[in-house]
Amino acid sequence: MSEAAIISVRGVTKQFTGGDRTVTALEDIDLSIERGEFVSLLGPSGCGKSTLLRILADLTEPTDGTVSLNGKTPAASRLDRDYGMVFQQAGLFEWRTVQRNVELPLQVAGVDKSTRRAKAHEMLELVRLTDFSRHFPWQLSGGMQQRVAIARALSADPEILFMDEPLGALDEMNRERLQGELLRIWSDTRTTVVFVTHSISEAVFLSSRIVVMSARPGRIAASIDVDLPYPRTAATRTTDAFFAKVTEVRAALHGVPAEQAAR
Numbered sequence: 001m002s003e004a005a006i007i008s009v010r011g012v013t014k015q016f017t018g019g020d021r022t023v024t025a026l027e028d029i030d031l032s033i034e035r036g037e038f039v040s041l042l043g044p045s046g047c048g049k050s051t052l053l054r055i056l057a058d059l060t061e062p063t064d065g066t067v068s069l070n071g072k073t074p075a076a077s078r079l080d081r082d083y084g085m086v087f088q089q090a091g092l093f094e095w096r097t098v099q100r101n102v103e104l105p106l107q108v109a110g111v112d113k114s115t116r117r118a119k120a121h122e123m124l125e126l127v128r129l130t131d132f133s134r135h136f137p138w139q140l141s142g143g144m145q146q147r148v149a150i151a152r153a154l155s156a157d158p159e160i161l162f163m164d165e166p167l168g169a170l171d172e173m174n175r176e177r178l179q180g181e182l183l184r185i186w187s188d189t190r191t192t193v194v195f196v197t198h199s200i201s202e203a204v205f206l207s208s209r210i211v212v213m214s215a216r217p218g219r220i221a222a223s224i225d226v227d228l229p230y231p232r233t234a235a236t237r238t239t240d241a242f243f244a245k246v247t248e249v250r251a252a253l254h255g256v257p258a259e260q261a262a263r
């Protein structure tokens with residue numbers, strides 16, 4: 001494990017028990033993520049991607065093994081607001097304006113009104129929604145709602161952003177647009193991102209590294225560096241290097257080394 005790792009997972013196993021049935025969702029996961037990486041967790045449905053993210057974000061506990069975020073337990077890290085989280089559904093409060101949704105984590109933290117106003121404004125600039133600060137969530141498209149959710153998750157300046165299929169509910173065009181936005185935001189904030197997705201092309205476009213997980217019990221099958229240069233644009237998606245990486249990742253998902261898959 002590298003000393004520089006901001007996220008370190010050691011020997012994590014997670015079992016769910018209900019009645020006389022035990023499901024092993026994750027088995028013996030070891031993972032280190034360096035500060036500033038954009039890491040996607042990619043794998044078939046049910047391989048434990050969300051469970052792993054939920055363990056990192058202190059939403060559930062491992063049955064075995066340890067997790068360290070910024071050198072702390074996930075629970076301590078949560079209290080220190082080291083990370084923000086974005087889910088597939090934006091989960092905005094319908095009765096609060098966009099501005100007041102983004103302010104919420106700061107309000108909960110007891111930040112004074114003028115500071116949180118200023119911070120929310122800065123975050124809405126980051127996601128390019130300042131013109132909509134007084135709108136209510138129901139007045140926004142799905143993509144705009146997700147941008148508000150991202151602004152809210154970043155409002156307390158977290159060092160880590162956990163994202164669980166945040167673009168999964170969007171149509172293809174919006175999804176690609178938001179992928180570009182997300183890379184710009186990542187490059188502006190230098191936040192470490194852990195991103196769960198089913199989509200190979202999404203993972204390749206966004207990530208500096210892809211962690212491929214195998215089906216149940218979830219294990220890490222491969223860790224693939226995505227050495228396509230940033231900034232990545234719509235043109236990146238049409239390059240040979242992009243297609244080659246998609247092929248390599250697809251082969252890893254199917255458990256076949258890339259050289260064999262190309263034959």
Ligand SMILES: Nc1ncnc2c1ncn2[C@@H]1O[C@H](COP(=O)(O)OP(=O)(O)OP(=O)(O)O)[C@@H](O)[C@H]1O
Pocket residue numbers: 016017018023024025043044045046047048049050051052198216
């Ligand atoms: N609270 C729970 N109780 C019982 N089993 C659970 C629970 N949460 C997850 N599981 C099981 O653990 C396994 C991993 O689930 P998880 O949601 O982490 O997978 P995933 O890779 O994120 O799937 P998807 O891509 O479909 O969202 C699945 O078999 C799931 O049924």
